Amino acid sequence: MGRAFDTLHPWVSFIFFAVCIVFSMVSSSPVMLAVSFASALVLLCVLSGVKALRYLLFSVPAIIAAAAVNTAFNHEGATVLLYINGNPITLESVIYGAVSGTVLMTVIIWFACFSRIMTSEKIMFLFAKVSPSLSLLFSMILRFVPQVTAKARQINEAQRLSYGTPAGLYGRIKRGLTVIYALLLRSFEDAADTADSMKCRGYGLPGRTAFSRFRFTLLDGAVLAVMLVLTAAAAAAAGTGAVRSAYFPLFSGIKTGPYAVITYTLYAALLNIPAALCLTEEIKWSYLKSRI
Amino acid sequence: MKRLLPLIAVLFILCGCSVELPGGVSSDTVPEEGQASCTVTIECKTVLDNMDMLDPDKKDIIPPDGIILPECVAAIDEGDTVFDLLADVTRKNGIHMEFNSTPAYDSKYIEGIANLYAFDCGELSGWMFSVNGEFPTVGANAVKLKDGDNVRVLYTCELGQDIGNIYGEE
Structure with missing residues (x-):
């Protein structure tokens, strides 16, 4: 599986990963983060099989460690759980630490997908x-x-x-x-x-050209267009502040307004484009096979 | 044994920590007959005049009259510093307080009280304290208290100018 995504033009895949990773790092909404984490995991499963789920096992200790480290250094927050050496340990700080840990794991999983798709040949082609x-x-x-x-x-x-x-x-x-x-x-x-x-082989000589197999097809254009429209829409919807969560002094909770739900939906659609492409291809293939 | 080493190290570090649960509001600070005591207030009235500079997330935690702890009498022990008193009254009144301790310099810096932190209201903002109307030029854990002292812990938005701590005044 994963051929449908692998054969896309390198620019399209690169822009997709750039958008995913930037969104995962800057969004303060726990829902958007959860969507990103789940989508990254689904894509990795599509690309390299069910064994990718072992990242879930790594995530649990990583998130707990991030929460523990954050509470050791950050004592802000209105809900005091207990005091260690006179400084308060607050619920908000635990939540914020867990969210940062999830951001870390999400970005790691996106990079695992990145290294499956962006081979050194593609990177050479791009840059x-x-x-x-x-x-x-x-x-x-x-x-x-x-x-x-x-x-x-x-x-x-x-x-x-x-x-x-x-x-x-x-x-x-x-x-x-x-x-x-x-x-x-x-x-x-x-x-x-x-x-x-x-x-x-003439490296560094003037007039030396490089051959690459990458061609920008109609499918690439369509995927890129859908991706850019969804990115712009999700960014605009997030820009209204409808999904912003504050963690200090009080955790403001998960936003569920109409704008927020629209943003979550657009974001989920955006992040699952490659997985959807691959699955469509797979379904098409098994359908054609069944008719032989 | 090798595998246990990190665990032992963690236990060793944890042994150096004191863990306490937050108690409800109690009246332990009320002095008994004949015990030394001080009066304490914690105020952030200057924030009310500078609401435009305040971190938007903190708007809801500022009390409308700017008084975090109204003047109260608290018991002190021999050798207690302003820091000890502040830690005691904030804990017993259920007020959040975070400090940064640097044992090498014997320094304790009050970062935030009741979730109002230094730099939350402009870049010249932070917590200061006065004893009997005077602003000491040393940290809160370097000032020893005596019976009957009046301690005021005040939030400033202008490096002390707006609460009467004016540099260079004799």
């Missing part, structure tokens, strides 16, 4: 014109860590096959140093190879 060296650097950094980890594992296994598992702390430190030494040598060699290879 190569703006800053070729920066986007080249960015995509090299992105693959640097997994590459080095993989190399280190290879070297480690080769060492273990030749010399066995090291015994004791001293042996382990010695083995670690051997692995790092080999890893450094290999990395130097690879860097020199990469530089040679890039020079041979």
Whole structure:
């Protein structure tokens, strides 16, 4: 699943993620945050299967930790629960901490979706014109860590096959140093190879063009238009202050006015565009398959 | 054992904390016969003149007459400071109070009383206190009280000018 979203034009996907992440970070409404959290989780499930639900398990301790840290440093609020070292622990501060923890987890889940969809090829395509060296650097950094980890594992296994598992702390430190030494040598060699290879292929020469498979189709245009209209409408509705929640000195609760409900609906529709695309594609596919 | 280390560390930190539940309004502060006592008031009348500068979220918590704690008599012990007295009366009257403690400098800074914080009403606003009409130039936990002192804890919007604490006046 997820092909329908993956084949969209990189600009469309990038704008979608930018909107999601910015909205999740700036909106003060718990309902909008909950909608964003749920939508991010649904999209991640669509993209990488039900195992994405393990993020729910991570979220619980993260939210509790954020609430605990916030109450330790922020004592504002009208509802005093108890006093620790003379300073009040308030209900508002607990709520605010939990909301911040949820913001954190929501953004993490959106970025998990982001890394599934925005491959380094797409990032190169988006930003190569703006800053070729920066986007080249960015995509090299992105693959640097997994590459080095993989190399280190290879070297480690080769060492273990030749010399066995090291015994004791001293042996382990010695083995670690051997692995790092080999890893450094290999990395130097690879860097020199990469530089040679890039020079041979004419990197940095004037008139060199890059080929990309991305084409802005009618579907991309339609999705982008719907997305921009929904974003503008949701931003305008949120701008009226209908969904704003105050946390201090008293938590103002969840807004349920007509404008607020309209905002929540538009926001939910906006965030679920990719998931809806993928599911539609899936339904269409199984329908066509069933007719064969 | 390794896994227990963080748990032990947390327990160790928690042991240094005193935890108390908020009690209802009680009259423990009323002095007994022969015990030393002070009069205390907490006021934020200056906010009423500067409502346009006030944080909009805080409008509802400002009392209409600007008096958070009307003048009352409170018992003090030997060596009690203004901070001890303030902590005592706010706790016993169910008034919120947050302070920032820096043990290295033996300093306790009152950030907010009754959810009204420093800088909530303009950038020159905050809490100040006077003892018998004088504004000490040191912190509230450095001023020791004696029997019969009159303590006023006042919110200023102009760095003290509007509550009679004028710099440079002899």
